[in-house]
Amino acid sequence: MIRCTNVTRTFISGDSEVRALQDVSFEVSDGTLTVLKGRSGSGKTTLINLMGALDEPTSGSIFYDSTDITTLRDTGRDRLRRETIGFMFQSVALVSLMSAYENVDFGLRVAGYPRAERKERVLECLRLVGLASRMKHMPQELSGGEQQRVAIARAIAHKPRVIFADEPTAELDSKTALAVAGIFRDLVDKEHMTIVMSTHDMSLLDIADQVIELENGIRL
Numbered sequence: 741m742i743r744c745t746n747v748t749r750t751f752i753s754g755d756s757e758v759r760a761l762q763d764v765s766f767e768v769s770d771g772t773l774t775v776l777k778g779r780s781g782s783g784k785t786t787l788i789n790l791m792g793a794l795d796e797p798t799s800g801s802i803f804y805d806s807t808d809i810t811t812l813r814d815t816g817r818d819r820l821r822r823e824t825i826g827f828m829f830q831s832v833a834l835v836s837l838m839s840a841y842e843n844v845d846f847g848l849r850v851a852g853y854p855r856a857e858r859k860e861r862v863l864e865c866l867r868l869v870g871l872a873s874r875m876k877h878m879p880q881e882l883s884g885g886e887q888q889r890v891a892i893a894r895a896i897a898h899k900p901r902v903i904f905a906d907e908p909t910a911e912l913d914s915k916t917a918l919a920v921a922g923i924f925r926d927l928v929d930k931e932h933m934t935i936v937m938s939t940h941d942m943s944l945l946d947i948a949d950q951v952i953e954l955e956n957g958i959r960l
C-alpha cells in the first residue's frame with residue numbers, strides 16, 4: 741500500500757512561489773488502478789514525481805507500507821526507483837536504434853536482471869501487451885500506440901511493485917488511448933499490478949478503481 745499524507749510541494753522561482761501541491765492525502769491499495777485527473781497545471785506530474793521518488797515534498801509524507809520514502813537517503817531512493825517502480829511518460833522514450841525486443845531488454849539490463857532470465861521475461865512482457873509478433877520491429881516502424889505498448893512492456897519488465905504513468909495516452913488518438921488504458925486495466929486484473937496513471941481525458945476514468953481529482957494543487 742502507498743499512502744500520501746498532507747503532501748505539499750512548493751516551487752520557488754525568482755521571488756515568486758508556486759504551490760504545485762497542497763495538503764494532498766490519499767491511499768493506493770496494492771493491485772488497483774488509480775487515475776490522477778486534472779487539467780494542465782493541476783499538479784499531476786508533480787505528484788507522480790514525488791510518489792516515484794524523483795522529487796521530494798516540501799512537507800508531508802509518502803509511505804510505501806511503513807517506510808516513509810521522504811526520509812530515505814539518495815542510495816535508498818535510487819534503489820527504490822530501480823527495484824520497486826516502473827515509469828512511463830507522455831512522450832514515448834524508446835531508443836530509436838533498438839528494436840522493440842532490445843528496448844525492453846535494455847531496461848532489464850539496467851535493472852541488473854540476471855542474463856539467463858532476460859529473454860523469457862522480455863518475450864513474456866511483449867506478449868502481455870500484444871506485441872510479441874513485432875519484437876524485431878524498430879520504433880519508427882511501429883504506430884504511436886504500439887510504441888506506447890513497448891514502453892509499457894519496458895516499464896513492467898523488472899516486475900516493479902508499482903507503475904507510474906504520466907499522461908501515457910496524451911499523444912494518442914482517442915481509440916488508441918482507450919486500447920492502451922485497457923492494457924493497464926488487464927495488467928491490474930490479470931497480473932495484479934498496481935498502477936497510478938495521470939490523464940486529463942475524461943473518457944479514461946471508467947477504467948479506474950479510484951479517481952483522485954486535482955485542481956490547482958488541491959485534491960477535490
Ligand SMILES: Nc1ncnc2c1ncn2[C@@H]1O[C@H](COP(=O)(O)OP(=O)(O)O)[C@@H](O)[C@H]1O
Pocket residue numbers: 751752753758759760778779780781782783784785786787
Ligand atoms: N520545476 C518547477 N518550477 C516551478 N514551477 C513548477 C515546476 N514544476 C511544476 N511547476 C508548477 O506547478 C504547477 C503544477 O505543475 P504540474 O505538476 O506539471 O501539473 P500537470 O502535470 O497537472 O500539468 C504548475 O503551476 C507548474 O507551472
Ligand SMILES: [Mg+2]
Pocket residue numbers: 784785786906907
Ligand atoms: Mg503533467
